[in-house]
Amino acid sequence: MSGSSENPELWAFLESLHCGELLSGTVTAIERFGVFVALDDGPAHPFFPGVGFLTIPELSWRRIAAASDVVEVGQRVSCAFLQFDTWNMEARLSLRATQPDPFQAFADSTAVGRMLHGRVTKLVPIGVFVEVADGIEGLIPLRELTRPPGAAPDEVVQVGDEITVVVTEIDQERRRLALSRAETLPTCDDS
Template sequence: MSEQDYSQSEMEKALSSVHEVKIGDVVKGEVLAIDDGQLVVGIQGTGVEGVVPLKELTSDRNANINDQAQVGDVLDLVVIASIGHDKENGSYLLSKRRLEARKVWTTIEDKFKADETLSVTVKEVVKGGLVADADGVRGFIPASMVADRYVDDLKKYVGETFEVKIIEIEPSENRLILSRKALVQQEKAEERKVLFEKLLPGDVVEGKVARLTNFGAFIDLGGADGLVHISEIAYERVDKPSDVLKVGEDVKVKVLSVDAEKGRISLSIKALLPGPWDKIAEVAPVGAAIDGKVKRLTTFGAFVEVAPGVEGLVHISQISHQHIATPNEVLKEGQDVKVKVLSVDPENRRLSLSIKALIEQPASEKKQESAAVPEEHYEIPEADTGFSFGEMIGDALKKNLDKDSDQ
């Protein structure tokens, strides 16, 4: 073989070893220079060059390109466009970021097929939901799929990292729809089961106010909500739970009852508070004259609040020296009055009071005590007053009953 033939043969071999560059090819590029915010690379095995802009190196727009690569580095890149027309010396636009994203998409697809969860970090709040990052791939979590209940402020999730379920995936359209709700529901179902197994009446636990209604407050105990009825919030009267509690507030509660079959938990806040009757003997000792407010009027007397959560009964016979048919003849609800303490029974929560004991009896009435004739019908008192029905209507009825029995 002549020298000319040998040279021609070697040239043909060299040319045959040069591969044609196509869009979508994964290639290796050696960094030849860093110029004007981009890398100039030689595509190995092709004899042509390409460029890699900073935005195709990393998703961090504020990154320094010199921190991303150095001259002599060999990078795995994907060809995304041709920016030259000379086949031998033409340039190509290459990307490291998109190649990494392609690998991530493959991983995500594999997780989707295997029904596995995906770890993401929330980046921002957009109209209708959250944008989350999954190793460089942008995913979307609709607002209705963020939690198992309505969330009015999605901003609190920004920066959080959590597991999500893949709902829909389409790499060619960069479409990735995710859901956190499904996992939250699953976790709560497991927590709920554990909670009902271990929770017992009498337990004292901590929770967070989840919702407020007109009849009480629902407390999140971690897996299930328990109800604090409005009557169990405080010893004093509560008109609206929102006057005392706030959503998101941490509270300590006592478990009153647990019904696993119906999924109900009854709780009490006031059971852990000092009882208003604990020191009532000091606040309202027998014989003392104290201030009070008329809370309720009945046919047999008036209930007067003398301390938060403590009401005493002023029997109709103890309201005035003059005979009255009903308490509302001389009293009205909300009226401030001064009362004398006749008897105190903290154990049974009974407090007997008198208004007339602090009023001087008219001289004309001292000689003749008016006998109050009880009405034929009496209002049944509430169960928590501490007074029996007979005590409510007074001794007058008892005397009449005794008189009838003797006849």
């Protein structure tokens, strides 16, 4: 799709937008790869159901299974403009940029070494993911999961298990939380 000569009005509109600018519109279509939004201002798109487009990761700070977990067709949304996608002639948008990042709030109130209770959400070859707060997941690397190391994740824990973990690293820039399995201390009731 070549740009400015075929759709000068659309091109001019998209070129006039600034990163971070708030744009309102209506969700017109939900696809497995993202969500189309018909913007209130600006022209219609010649091929797509909307000039605005949200990729799945830009819908929410939380990990979601499908776009329909967050939005529905016909819903009004207010999104931040990210960039002009000149190839598709669309405005790339972000819904999550208009909401506070729960990871930053968590990181500001949590220190390395803190013990937390969490629920195992996913087993992967490199370890297990544990949700320690609403929408906040951390990874226990395989080497931190078992003592002595060597067992597969599913030999130690299952999805849904409640476990105690220790925060070993908080990477605010990459929004990553590293955890370790908390050692259970022996009880002293055999006196």
